[in-house]
Amino acid sequence: MFSVAMERQPLGSRRGQAQNRLDKSEGSAAQGRPNEKKRRPTGRPTDRTTKDPDIHSLLQQHFPAAKGTSSFGKRHNKTHTLCRRCGRRSLHIQKHTCASCGYPSAKVRGYNWGEKALRRKTTGTGRMRYLKTVDRKFKNGFQTGTPKGARGPQ
Template sequence: MTKGTTSFGKRHNKSHTTCRRCGKVSFHIQKSTCSSCGYPSKKMRQYNWGQKAKGRRTTGTGRMRYMKTMTRKFKNGFREGTQAKKQTA
């Protein structure tokens, strides 16, 4: 009938360790698969029922070195190598 302290005392075997792809402690040692990213599968693990999880690792969560300039360039029609005309009063 003990569901608390005595049961918790028996938990000393680790089934998961750090994943080399995502860095979470989600890599199952015996299965040798990550429960978070799906490593060693080539494709990243993601499901539509996990919208919040998708958002945590999608575009916009990093630096976006290329993408962050795209909105400005799109507004100007991706023009390059032109100079603004001089304003005359």
């Protein structure tokens, strides 16, 4: 489409060439020839501008490959899967370490700079199967044995 020599020509001469092309196409219609439409073969691009190395470099300069939204659509491989300790989808498949709890490390991952994250995971956010009974037992002085009324007649 463009060549190096054409880029060096002044702007007016390029306009003249385009006007000459228009005049030639109108002339064939004026001479009584029917306007024949050239059919493009389907499935193949007719524009050969990308094969020209100069044009290809120009296109890359003005229209670089997008690194944002359009690139994210091509991601269809999962990097993380479910963690068996915390249940979140944070276990990296290749590293086999959880980004949330640090599994398979013995200690649960937690940093003091993540104050809100600690609040979400701390004691009292779950069932507390054992600890909720400890408070009641503490108030009564950790009594052991059976209550006096439940022993029956003596």
